[in-house]
Amino acid sequence: MRSLHLPTTLLDEKTLPELTELEYEIYKRQIPLPGFGSQGQRQLKGSSVMISRVGGVGGTVALELARAGVGRLVLAHEGVIELENLNRMLLAFRQDVGRPRVEAFRDMLARVNPEVDVLIEADNIHAxxxxxxxxxxDLIVDGSPSFEERYHMNQEAVRQRKPIIMAAMFGLExxxxxxxxxSTPCLSCLYPTPPPSWEVTGFPVILPSSALVATIATMEVIKVITGCGEPLINRLFYGDLTSNGxxxxxxxxxxxxPICGHLVSANEGGAMA
Structure with missing residues (x-):
């Protein structure tokens, strides 16, 4: 599959970081994946990903990307860990209640993979x-429950021509x-205005639902960075765990x-309605 997502400088063989003997040992079970190889592992090591809202979805993405060997993570999330976070946030522990989320998560990710560079922003995304x-x-994972925040990310991602993975859940959906x-719709193409039912406080969430969303989103990140597999290009994945549909x-x-309509499609598959 041709690489159509990240800057060519990132995918240039000469600029990718080499893997250490330790890294070859850690990742020896994923390197043999078809279309992945040591090149894909080096691409992960040379890439950087921002995760907006490091909660049940974003925190799981951060954990899985750290274990996969991504080189740098930028975590953006205001607030502190609360008891109600413990049912779904895999990076949150009871002894961390009251600590700033991103600080506690940075410390935990350092235990998971000390080779990953973790930068933190103790704030949500805004203008x-x-x-x-x-x-x-190089790439953004949007796990925010706020459409205002999502619109800020979408507008800036379009302006900088950066890929963005939208990962959302509500209850079991x-x-x-x-x-x-x-090449694809942006958030404003899909939602010109925020859905009336979206902006709610304390929406229902259970770990299997947020973790499944996060795992699919993480695989999308890996596919976009490495070219391994087919990302959800011009497709919206919908799931409902109530019926497993x-x-x-x-x-x-x-x-x-008004956000991306002026862009010229750079790749095949960028059909417009």
């Missing part, structure tokens, strides 16, 4: 920090898609989208 944070990374500016919906760009 004043989106450009700075997205400028530091889940939604995931991979957005490539100029899963399906993929075809989605398309909107020509009149």
């Amino acid at each position: 004043n920090n989106a450009e700075r944070l997205i400028d530091q990374v 889940m939604y995931i898609t991979t957005m490539i500016p100029g 899963f399906r993929q919906l075809h989605i398309a760009r909107r020509r009149d989208c």
Whole structure:
């Protein structure tokens, strides 16, 4: 599969970091994956990913990417760990209640993989920090429950032409898609205005639901970075664990989208509605 997602400098053989003997030993079970190989592992090591909201979804993504060997993680999330977080946040422990989330999660990720560079932003994404944070990374994982925050990320990701994985869940329902500016719909194509039912406080969540969303999103990150497999390009993955029903919906760009409508499609598959 051709690489159409990340800057070519990242995928250049000459600029990728080499793997150590220790890393070859740690990752020897994933390196043989078809289409992955040592090249894919080096691409992971040379990549950087921002995760917005490091909760049940984002925290699990961070944990799985650290174990997979991604080189740098940028975590953005305000607030402290609360008791109600413990049912789903795999990086949160009872003794950490009251600690800033990103600080506790950085410490835990250092135990999981000390080779991963973890940068933290003890704040949610907003108009004043989106450009700075997205400028530091190759790809974004959007796990925010706030559409205002999602719109800030979407607008800046489109401006910088950075891929963004949308990972969302509500109760036992889940939604995931991979957005490539100029090739796929952006968030504003799909949701020109926030869904009325979205902005709620204390929405229902249980670990199997958030963890499954996170695992699919993590695999999307790995596929986009390495070119291994087919990402959810122009497709929205929907799942409902109530009945274990899963399906993929075809989605398309909107020509009149005020955020990405001006972009020229760089790759095949960038159909517009």
